[in-house]
Amino acid sequence: MANQLINPSSNTILHVELADTFLKRFLGYMGRKSIQSDHGMLFTLARSSILDSSIHMFFMRFDIAVIWLSEELTVVDKTIARRWRPAYAPAQPARYILETHPSQIDNFSLQDRVELNHAS
Numbered sequence: 797m798a799n800q801l802i803n804p805s806s807n808t809i810l811h812v813e814l815a816d817t818f819l820k821r822f823l824g825y826m827g828r829k830s831i832q833s834d835h836g837m838l839f840t841l842a843r844s845s846i847l848d849s850s851i852h853m854f855f856m857r858f859d860i861a862v863i864w865l866s867e868e869l870t871v872v873d874k875t876i877a878r879r880w881r882p883a884y885a886p887a888q889p890a891r892y893i894l895e896t897h898p899s900q901i902d903n904f905s906l907q908d909r910v911e912l913n914h915a916s
Contacts, residue, residue: 800913801838801894808903810896812912815839825895826855836896838912849893850885853877861901864890871908876901 798811815821815837824837841848844867851862856879864873864886873886876898894904904910 799838799915801836802911802913803904803908804911805905805908806903808900810834810836810894810900812836812838812894824851825858825860828857830858831860831895831897833897833899836894836900839893839895841891841893844889844891846885846887846889849890850883851877851893851895852883853879853881856880859898860895861898861904863894863896863901863904864888865892865894865910867891869910869912871904871906871910873906874901874904 799814801810801812811834815824821839849864859876859878862875862877862884863871866872872888872890875884877884
């Protein structure tokens with residue numbers, strides 16, 4: 797069973813990889829050719845921060861939807877990040893970063909609270 801991220805506000809379910817180590821966070825989607833529309837990667841950070849939750853899109857082959865989440869898993873910002881762009885940062889501090897297919901951007905709104913079900 798895969799990890800699932802659920803947004804009850806839009807009845808959205810994504811299968812997510814956890815990027816919970818330095819190497820996984822460093823690599824992210826770099827070098828991959830695409831992302832499935834119902835998949836994503838959830839980056840976990842040591843603390844809530846604007847600076848620490850900023851991302852770059854160098855070496856990316858495709859655009860992604862980026863959803864920044866607070867420690868309580870509430871959406872604090874979102875954007876479409878374009879490949880090969882230098883940097884994106886949230887308007888508010890974030891503890892988690894969800895990177896997913898661009899088609900998912902409208903399934904998340906500011907203040908939505910998501911749930912994470914871990915694989916067993």
